[in-house]
Every structure is written in C-alpha cells, then in structure tokens.
Amino acid sequence: MRGSGRTESDSMYLTVSKRFEFSASVRPNRADWSDRENLAYFGPGATSKYGYGNNYTAYFVFHGPVDRRTGMLVDLAIIKPRLLELLAQRYDHKFVNADTPPFDRIPPTPENLAVHLLKDASSLFSDITARAVACHLDATPAIGASAYTDSRVERExxxxxxxxxxxxxxxxxxxxxxxxxxxxxxxxxxxxxxxxxxxxxxxxxxxxxxxxxxxxxxxxxxxxxxxxxxxxxxxxxxxxxxxxxxxxxxxxxxxxxxxxxxxxxxxxxxxxxxxxxxxxxxxQSSLALELPLQAAHRLHCDQLTDRENRAIYGKCNNPAGHGHGYRIEATVGGMLDERTGTLFNLIDLQNRLSKSLEPWQYRHLDLEIADFSSTPSTGENICLALWPRLNDALQSRLARLRLWETPNNRFTLRKELPGAA
Structure with a gap:
C-alpha cells in the first residue's frame, strides 16, 4: 500500500526525519527560585549571568501518506528552506532568553526547546499532507530531549x-x-x-x-x-x-x-x-545492527514529464544517476531468553542482514533491481521494499528498519506502537 505510508499490514508506521544544526545561548533559570534551588534543578548553567552556549542538533520528524507517483512522504526540498528560515529567525545565534518568546517567561531547557521547535515547525506545513510529529533535540553530546504531537516529552x-x-x-x-x-x-x-x-x-x-x-x-x-x-x-x-x-x-x-x-x-x-x-x-527488549549499503540510483517517475521530474527531484534526477553510502539499521524485538540472556543471535543477525542487502550492494537500484523498475527508489520506497525481505529473513521478528540516505536524511519504518512517532 505505497499510497498510504504503510505496508500491506496496517500496523506499520513510516517517518522521515531531517537534521539541522544551530547555535544559541541559554540560561535555564527561574527568577522565583534561589541560586541554590536553580543550581540543584538546572545544573551549573543556571547561575551563568549572561547565559552560555550550545551547538544544537535538531531532528524534525514527519509522518504521512507516500505519494504513489513520486514515492515521497514529504519533499525534503520543500521543508528544508522553511525550517532553515525558522531557525534563522528564532533560534540560530540568539540569546534565547532575550530574543525568542516565550523563553523570556519559561526556562529554555532542552525539553522546552524541543516542544516549541515542534510547535513552530508544525505551523509551517499546513499546505502539505505530511505532518511534523516529533522533534528530537541534542543539546550536548550528553543531553537531549524529544517532544511529540501527542504531548509526550522526554529527556535523554x-x-x-x-x-x-x-x-x-x-x-x-x-x-x-x-x-x-x-x-x-x-x-x-x-x-x-x-x-x-x-x-x-x-x-x-x-x-x-x-x-x-x-x-x-x-x-x-x-x-x-x-x-x-x-x-x-x-x-x-x-x-x-x-x-x-x-x-x-x-x-x-x-x-x-x-x-x-x-x-x-x-x-x-x-x-x-x-x-x-x-x-x-x-x-520488551530490542537488538539492532547497522550495516552499509553502497548503491547508485536516480529519482525519476515515468508518469511525470522531464520538467516535472526535475522540479520535484532536483539534482537527484540527474540522468546519469548518483549514489549513496546508505546505512541500514535492522532492529529485532521481543522478550529475553532467561537461560541464555539473549534476544537474537548476533552472528545470525549480521549474516541475515548482510544476505538481505547483498543483491542490492554495488548496484544501480533503478536499472538492476526489479523492485524499482517502475517505482522511484526513494528512501521511503527502499524501506517498504526491504522490510518484507528482511522480516522473512529474521523470522518475522523485525520491529524497526532505519535507512540513512545521508547524515541529514533518515527514513524509519516500524511496527506501530501506541504513541509511536
């Protein structure tokens, strides 16, 4: 069911995430608390008089139906400039407490920043079918936060x-x-x-x-x-x-x-x-392994004109093609075997993932792989085509499949869980 954003099973959930970076200064602090209370609750940055800096990484996650013709859940070329403008206007190179409401009233913690980044992003895409459903924010290598449209908030x-x-x-x-x-x-x-x-x-x-x-x-x-x-x-x-x-x-x-x-x-x-x-x-336990997939492809739809293909896919429509060093992560799920302490044999997981990817390794996906003879080889469609192949190899225990096309573009297909995003 490529037009629905799901596979043949209605229990699948497909997302696309886009990665951005920005730099800002913050001072997590409550004016009605003492310095001791602020220090205990927010950490040493709470007593910084003029704020301190972080190099943030934000991942905006989108969910929606996959367009049958283009093979895309969302056109990343559309969302990228809008999110870059949002970050430039409100977050990048700002002292967030002073420059970015409502952080003049609430502390700019990773949780609050993730919540408002998601809220700000959600307002930008009323004209497309995909919706921003989550924002994951890395504040430092040791601290991050996530916000979801179902109101969940997490700290990492x-x-x-x-x-x-x-x-x-x-x-x-x-x-x-x-x-x-x-x-x-x-x-x-x-x-x-x-x-x-x-x-x-x-x-x-x-x-x-x-x-x-x-x-x-x-x-x-x-x-x-x-x-x-x-x-x-x-x-x-x-x-x-x-x-x-x-x-x-x-x-x-x-x-x-x-x-x-x-x-x-x-x-x-x-x-x-x-x-x-x-x-x-x-x-529930999970075990995941990531392996590389090196392949060439060209994003092109025979149902569209050459002009439409160039407008939708941009440089990815290059007639001679291009390639990626994809990263494929397969996750199996279930309960631990208490006798062995294992969920799945690691060597078996590695061999089965490698064997599933082998027919695609060092190939041009559109010219040499039957799955893409009439279907654009987008990240979304690669996940949808790879899932049944890999799930069969893993004894129907595949719980999540992730594909990195680049460090900035990630596609995730998973068995849907309550509140999943």
Missing part, C-alpha cells in the same frame, strides 16, 4: 563507561557458551567502550522545564557509572554474579538499576557504534 542522557567481560551464561555449559557466543565466550575476556542512552519520561510542566532535576539525574547516572566503569563485569560487579553477561542482559540491568531513582522509559546500550541493545518499561 548519555553516559560512557569502559568495561571488560566474558560473554557467558552460567545456565549453559562451556560447550554451549562457545557454540552460542564464539570467541566472545573466551575465559580471557574482552572489553568494550560502552555508550548508554537513558530516556526518562514523566510529569512535565513548561514552568519547571525539566522532567527530573539535574541533582537527581547526575547522582543516579554517576552511581551507575561508578558501578560499571573499568570493571570486569563477570567478576567485580556483585549484582551481576549469577546472571548471563550479554549486551541484552546488561541493557536490562542498567534499566533496573536506574528505575529505583529515575522515571526511566527505556535505555539503549551501544556496545559498538553500529550495534546496541534496548530495554523498555514494558519489559
């Missing part, structure tokens, strides 16, 4: 830690561990530089501007880091003794440790830049 924190481990389940024999985990089960162990993203959600008011105080979040995150950083996870973390040591089980462990003091919605543990495990409040 990142922490890093380095640790040694042996990928191993005490519920399996040594032979079973070796068969399942390969060299990672060696008694000598190995190590990783982990990155953990913690997403919190809960009561939020614009007047307070944050879901949780800086003092509370910092204490909880630093306690977890101290527990895990530069440790042998199998031997030096008492709370992990007797448990499988896998990426999936570690993600669940971090969630369980943090929920005692933070309103955690989900955690995402990166073991490598292209591989992570996620654990959510509903006890």
């Amino acid at each position: 924190y990142w922490i890093d830690f380095s640790a040694a481990r042996r990928t191993y389940s005490p519920h399996l024999s040594d032979a079973e561990n070796a068969a399942l985990f390969g060299v990672a089960s060696s008694k000598m162990g190995h190590g990783h530089n982990y990155r953990l993203r913690v997403t919190v959600a809960g009561d939020f008011t614009p007047e307070e501007g944050q879901i949780i105080s800086h003092e509370s979040s910092s204490a909880a995150l630093e306690s977890l880091r101290a527990m895990l950083d530069h440790k042998n996870l199998n031997e030096e973390v008492p709370k992990l003794v007797g448990s499988p040591i896998t990426t999936e089980s570690l993600a669940r462990f971090t969630f369980q440790q943090l929920t005692a003091s933070l309103p955690v919605a989900r955690v995402k543990l990166y073991e490598m830049p292209n591989f992570f495990a996620e654990y959510r409040f509903d006890r």
Whole structure:
C-alpha cells in the first residue's frame, strides 16, 4: 500500500526525519527560585549571568501518506528552506532568553526547546499532507530531549563507561557458551567502550522545564557509572554474579538499576557504534545492527514529464544517476531468553542482514533491481521494499528498519506502537 505510508499490514508506521544544526545561548533559570534551588534543578548553567552556549542538533520528524507517483512522504526540498528560515529567525545565534518568546517567561531547557521547535515547525506545513510529529533535540553530546504531537516529552542522557567481560551464561555449559557466543565466550575476556542512552519520561510542566532535576539525574547516572566503569563485569560487579553477561542482559540491568531513582522509559546500550541493545518499561527488549549499503540510483517517475521530474527531484534526477553510502539499521524485538540472556543471535543477525542487502550492494537500484523498475527508489520506497525481505529473513521478528540516505536524511519504518512517532 505505497499510497498510504504503510505496508500491506496496517500496523506499520513510516517517518522521515531531517537534521539541522544551530547555535544559541541559554540560561535555564527561574527568577522565583534561589541560586541554590536553580543550581540543584538546572545544573551549573543556571547561575551563568549572561547565559552560555550550545551547538544544537535538531531532528524534525514527519509522518504521512507516500505519494504513489513520486514515492515521497514529504519533499525534503520543500521543508528544508522553511525550517532553515525558522531557525534563522528564532533560534540560530540568539540569546534565547532575550530574543525568542516565550523563553523570556519559561526556562529554555532542552525539553522546552524541543516542544516549541515542534510547535513552530508544525505551523509551517499546513499546505502539505505530511505532518511534523516529533522533534528530537541534542543539546550536548550528553543531553537531549524529544517532544511529540501527542504531548509526550522526554529527556535523554548519555553516559560512557569502559568495561571488560566474558560473554557467558552460567545456565549453559562451556560447550554451549562457545557454540552460542564464539570467541566472545573466551575465559580471557574482552572489553568494550560502552555508550548508554537513558530516556526518562514523566510529569512535565513548561514552568519547571525539566522532567527530573539535574541533582537527581547526575547522582543516579554517576552511581551507575561508578558501578560499571573499568570493571570486569563477570567478576567485580556483585549484582551481576549469577546472571548471563550479554549486551541484552546488561541493557536490562542498567534499566533496573536506574528505575529505583529515575522515571526511566527505556535505555539503549551501544556496545559498538553500529550495534546496541534496548530495554523498555514494558519489559520488551530490542537488538539492532547497522550495516552499509553502497548503491547508485536516480529519482525519476515515468508518469511525470522531464520538467516535472526535475522540479520535484532536483539534482537527484540527474540522468546519469548518483549514489549513496546508505546505512541500514535492522532492529529485532521481543522478550529475553532467561537461560541464555539473549534476544537474537548476533552472528545470525549480521549474516541475515548482510544476505538481505547483498543483491542490492554495488548496484544501480533503478536499472538492476526489479523492485524499482517502475517505482522511484526513494528512501521511503527502499524501506517498504526491504522490510518484507528482511522480516522473512529474521523470522518475522523485525520491529524497526532505519535507512540513512545521508547524515541529514533518515527514513524509519516500524511496527506501530501506541504513541509511536
């Protein structure tokens, strides 16, 4: 059902996100609070007299039907100049407290900024069918926030830690561990530089501007880091003794440790830049792997005139084509196997994703791949064509498929969840 923004199943949700950068200064502060209260709640920037600076990255997410002819959910060439103008007028190179209402009245926290970026963006696109449904804002490498059109607001924190481990389940024999985990089960162990993203959600008011105080979040995150950083996870973390040591089980462990003091919605543990495990409040786990896809294509629709094609696709309509180093991320979901501590065998995931992409690798999608012989090879259509191929290979356990065409353009197809965006 390419005209609906969904696949054959009505339980799919397709989005397109566009990435932008801007620089601004802010001072998160409440005039009716003391310096001590502001410092505890907002952190050290709250006492900065003239504000301090951040280099922000904003991701605007759109959802809507895919046009049958063009293959696009939204024309990025239309939204880009409008959002650039919005950022230039209200946010970029501004002291937000002084230059950008309503931040003269409410603190310019990442949460409040994400809410108003989404609100401002939503007002710009009444003339197109797609709608802005979310804004994800990275304020620093360690802090971000997300706002959604269903009124949800989230705060994200990142922490890093380095640790040694042996990928191993005490519920399996040594032979079973070796068969399942390969060299990672060696008694000598190995190590990783982990990155953990913690997403919190809960009561939020614009007047307070944050879901949780800086003092509370910092204490909880630093306690977890101290527990895990530069440790042998199998031997030096008492709370992990007797448990499988896998990426999936570690993600669940971090969630369980943090929920005692933070309103955690989900955690995402990166073991490598292209591989992570996620654990959510509903006890569901995910495992994701990203692989490259190098392919050429030309955006062109035979139902349109040459002039219309050039007007819609611009330089992407170049007759000789062009190419991308696509990044494809496949996520499987479900419940952990308590005996092994795994959700899906990583080697199997890598092999099945690689095999699914192999027919498209180093090919011209429009000239050599049947899926695009009469369908424009847009990011939207690539996701829609790849989903059934990959879902079959992954035993119908594919939960989310992401494609980066460039660092700025991302396409996401997922099994729809309540409130998904």
